[in-house]
Amino acid sequence: MGVAPVSQEELYGIEQQLRWAGNTGDLAHGRRIHRVILGTGLRYNRFVSNLLIQMYGKCRSIKDATEVFRSIARPDFYSYNIMITTFALNGHLDDANALFLSMPTKDLISWNTGLALYGKLGRPHDVKRMLFFMPQHSVASWTSVVHAYARIGHLDEARRMFDRIPEVNTVAANVMLSAYSQAGSYKQALSLFQSIDQRDVISWSGILMAYTQAGSLRGAKRIFDLMPKRDSAGWNIMVTAYAQNGHMSEAKGLFHSVPELTIVTWTAMIALYSECGNLREASFMFDLMPSRNIISWNAILAAHAQDENFTLLKSTFDSMPERDAVSWTTLIQAYGINAKVFLAENTYRKMPLWDLVSGTALLAVYAENKDPDNARMLFDELPERNLLTWNKMVAAVAASTEPKAISDKMPAYDMATWNTMIEGYGGSGNLADAEALFQSVRHVSDSVMWTTMLQAYATCGDVERAEGTFNDMAARDGVTWIVMLAAYGTNARLAEAVRTFEAMPKRNALAWNTIMSACITHGLVDRAAEIFAAMPEPNLASWAALFGAFAHEGNTNFVIEFYREMNLAGEKPDENVFLSILAAFSHAGMIDESLKHFEFLSDHGLAAIKEHYCCIVDVLSRAGQLKEAEKLIETMPFIPDQSALGALLCACKTQSDIERGSRAARLAIDLEPESSCAPLVGIVNIYSENPLS
Template identity: 25%
Template sequence: MPDRNAVSWTCLMSGHVLSGLPEEAFEMFRAMLREGPECRPTSFTFGSVLRACQDAGPDWLGFAAQVHGLVSKTVFTSNTTVCNALISMYGSCSVGSPILAKRVFDTAPVKDLITWNAMMSVYAKKGDAICTFNLFRAMQYDASAIELRPTEHTFGSLITVTYLSSCSSGVLDQLFVRVLKSGCSSDLYVGSALVSAFARHGMLDEAKDIFLSLKERNAVTLNGLIVGLVKQQNGEAAAEIFMGTRDSAAINVDTYVVLLSAIAEFSTAEQGLRKGREVHGHALRAGLIFMKIAISNGLVNMYAKCGAIDKACRVFQLMEARDRISWNTIIAALDQNGYCEAAIINYYLMRQDCISPSNFAAISGLSSCAGLRLLAAGQQLHCDVVKWGLYLDTSVSNALVKMYGECGAMSECWEIFNSMSAHDVVSWNSIMGVMAGSQAPITECVQVFSNMMRSGLVPNKVTFVNLLSSLIPLSVLELGKQIHSIVLKHGITEDNAVDNALISCYAKSGDVDSCEQLFSKMSGRRDSVSWNSMISGYIYNGHLQEAMDCVWLMMHSDQMMDHCTFSIVLNACASVAALERGMEMHAFGLRSHLESDVVVESALVDMYSKCGRIDYASKVFHSMTQKNEFSWNSMISGYARHGLGRKALEIFEEMQESGESPDHVTFVSVLSACSHAGLVERGLGYIELMKDHGILPQIEHYSCVIDLLGRAGELKKIQEYMKRMPMRPNTFIWRTVLVACQQSKDSGKIDLGREASMMLLELEPENPVNYVLASKFHAAIGRWEDTAKARAAMKGAAVKKEAGRSWVTLCDGVHTFIAGDRSHPNTKEIYEKLSFLIQKIRNAGYVPLTEYVLHDLDEENKEELLSYHSEKLAVAFVLTRSSSGGPIRIMKNLRVCGDCHTAFKYISQIVGRKIILRDSIRFHHFEDGECSCGDYW
């Protein structure tokens, strides 16, 4: 244009403002000022540029102040239109804007209705109900003179402030009556505000009625209702409203964003995913997905929270442009869904995209580092946190505390915690959580809890769960009761997480009654953890029958059993060799469709092998479609325990061929298999193989090698090997040496055995097992005086030998026996049957091995003592109750003696039945006069 004046410049600026280009409008304004006096700004010019400042946001507050300065130098400083624009502009530019806006309002020479409404809108947007209503009263006072009446904008501000502040629903009801009297209720702006207000106050029926009564609706109306429903945690209703009105109401980006956030909070992930797909399809048809980043971000969040992380990643990958929120959302989604490695990778990709990390991205990244125990990666993120000043955010510092704690760097963890300028409840919970995880002394955990209380913060349920978790391993009943009383004092009476932790705490302390009382009070709100805690409590305290009853109740409740429940019960069945109970659980698992779960299948392998059914264990193992370390280890150790060493080594070779890396537990089982099979050279070779797998042999591996050499009678090699060990021998090593000396025929066994005996009593004088082993050794070499000394030393140390017990499980329960036991109701029949068996096997060639009697008695008395060992009583009892040809299963808590081992071979041949005996070392399968161990145990 050859001739440009103020009008042309103003029109151009106004066009840029209406097009959402405030910065271009600022450039036009600067260019206009450079034109000279003939292009002086008018009131309309200032109105346009101030509107641009309002749209530009807080970053342009300085420029807005400069424009205000220019206005003050012109005649327009008293212009009502310009004053109104200044008030609206200050109301949108910064947090402190009400003060600046009020200053303009107070100095305005003339206030029209727009002036009053603009100032009320400023207060309303900030949620300042007192100032808003005071201004409304002042407006009514002035209205008597200038005849101003409240308009739809007046009511809109008043209604808005009721839900942005703490106003009661009664205030809203009074306003609604005033609106009805004014005739503004049908106005779209007022109606939208009323819908939002009633919905956010939880008055959903009223909100829906107003929404449906409006003849005209727009996106603001719809968004108001949806936001209100979301605030009331009623996402399902929000989705229904959207589906029912999407064709009659204009829908904008905010509608989709709000609705997707509501769907993400649905009560069930399946329902949320179904509705989310519908909204996704609607947005695709509307052509908004690839145009609006906010919708794509909402979709990523929705899919992630509904458990469809693959779809969330797909949406993210298809995004043509990504902002900081996009990266925050995908990193958080991956972290929360357990894809920690992918979360860390995306964090680095975000940094490569030249996007600075936010506190949300840092928290998610640190959480993933903690989950993977990646200290180095966590330290790199820590550098970013310091570089970008994110450490000032308490939540970020809390994430750092957790990361260092989970990675085992407790000194750095405490350094971060102590350097924090302020601690919130999460800070204290984080440090207590890592202390519980690192098994810090309970006194330190209690001290931290006391410090938190002294700081004035109120503990929440997470605080108590962490505190109780640190207490559970210690079995300290009184302290647990004290913490329980503090929990009740703080009004936490019906929280599952706390009650579950209390049940575990009481169970570990042996207080089953308190466990049952808590569990009973939780009726109606028990979750899977509650049931598992109670079942574990019963099992820990030896109440297997009660545990199985609890499982039965769980099955008949609304709570579905999970793999954790099955694993707990199967492990309990394995510990006491309750085969029938274990098979019942297997059947339950089949009916619950959990048989294909790798955790359950692995527990089944372990249970069957420990209950003597290695054939069932093998069948389950070979039917598994997926195996983990525990699966392989259970099968290898199972074969080793049953004396099938070569089978165990075959499974180990299969494990290596499958690509599964063995761990230190695997090699313990492999070495044990070599020991039971007498494979000395292969066992020594496996010790060297450990180094190839990057596993440093530990004391338990060396103990297996000593046992391997001892069973082979290589006492000299044992002494040489012990000298080469990188650590001092512990009690496990010396016990193995002493047992080897007892069984060896080597002439050097006396000196080595005495040394082992002396070291055991020196290292562990409170353990009765050491005295018993010393007595057995001295008895085996005929030194009865030393045997008596060992017994006297045991008495002087006030320790008692664990009684040998054997038990069998029949249809009417578990029957337990000790040596010479006469307390059983069927004692007469048992002893008669045993006498008959002894006579029969004597006739077959059995000769009592009296060297296993640890008393200096005559041979006849020794033979009598041997006759009444607990395992012999157990087999006699079973034979009085059952004449079927099925296997006889006997469990013993101690190692079977050589005499009973020999007797059982004869008994299996005489009665024509297989006898399966599990002692503390392994399984013995006696059949037709032979044992599976080959007399090598």
């Protein structure tokens, strides 16, 4: 079968289509173009194959990129370099390193690619050694070393290497400027910015970022007004600065002033509304988008995940025209954060292709849910590991063994490693080692590490030293304030919690939920309701917390009224909200309402959990409908627990139903032989009250 010839114009068109697919992340379109190529003589064209590798890499399809690379009869330098970069950008750092080492010969670009790779691996000293081993250098080579030290927070060493560059160009200066900017060191950033002879739009965006990171909105506005040319990055930085400082109306106004709205700008606004807890506006922005790509879909998916609305999260995931590793990983992370470990595992197993990112995400789920055994099994199964994977493994074993036992085996460290170890020591009550590690790296610490140490004190109940750390901090972000707020709230210091909340420079939904939870913990449910009423944008977690508080108090009337308000507000309840509703109805003995709302679960796209079934068993038992209660226990898709069987057993005692009570007691003993005392006492009580039986 022959192949169709291709003209130069057609080749140019294919090149542009592949670049467009890669830049927009449109994997489906890229595959369509690939199928066209396979029907032409270009299927063996090395230039086109290199473009395909690049496109698949940008679309995060490692399998497709690898297959194309292997199909090239004689890969050139560019083929190797782009494949190494593709591996590195998608987190397959070990594969990238193996391919780099296997190259028969290396050009300068190959060496520079290797430098960037080891920088991503968090191995700046190896980058430095490679630099001096290289047969020749370029400014890009030196810049890779600067970037390697900057990415792990070693700004002093990064600056020393920067000062050794024979001829600094704008690109190198921008890398150092970006390092200062991300660290919030705006004075050093400004000094470097002023020394750059030929500033480009990246230089201006870098100094703009420095002011926003330092919290100087006025300074950022002044820089923004001075910018000779603004790209989408500059507009996005300024919009973000307004939003993060609580000026959403100004952020929205600036967004509508952007001369050319791109998908990136739209997606940035979705992310900003999500960070502020305003899911309604995030969804509205998403619906308004003239076109969407996989990144936009992932942004709204992340918004639903942050709002902990699993119904919308799953329906959005199911509605996506295509999914990448980020989509699957977002779902895994959302389930993990909310202790839905089985769903996280199930999602991971359903993935069409496992990668390092998704594997690390599931490892993080095990770490967050204190499951070191499964974490170890998964860690040993992973074909490759990067620095983040090692850090998650350290976090997973932190509560059961010394995190140092794992960290000692690590090929490299970064700030996250130290933060994880401090968090692990704090979580296991080992403040002495947490403090020792903090003091040993304090000279390179950032606000995240200070906040981690603050959290360690709070976790161990040492509020005084947490307070001292908070007061010593040179800069505090929103997370720091919330950690201190939670420390007061969980340690019976409500007055200090209220003062901290009132002193916060800006408050997001998490801050409001934290002070509300503090009031609930102290039994001040009415005060919590007042806080809820004052919240600018309550999220699902806010509703669920107050539902739970009033259900616990047995305030059925409020739960019913609150449920009506929730429906009017357009907020969809989740499993926890329904559990509070069913518990309230059960407490009040309202059997019809309980059964009706149990049926409502499926109407909201929710699957009943074991606790829902137990509530219905309880209400049926209270109403004397013992046959129906027993039937539900027998047919429920879960192993019944002692609460359900206990409710039935108590009702059998009241109704003198010895036969059914005996079956319930035997089942309870069979399921938990070590906890057989309570069921035995229950059945003895039934017989003692019915001696003729």
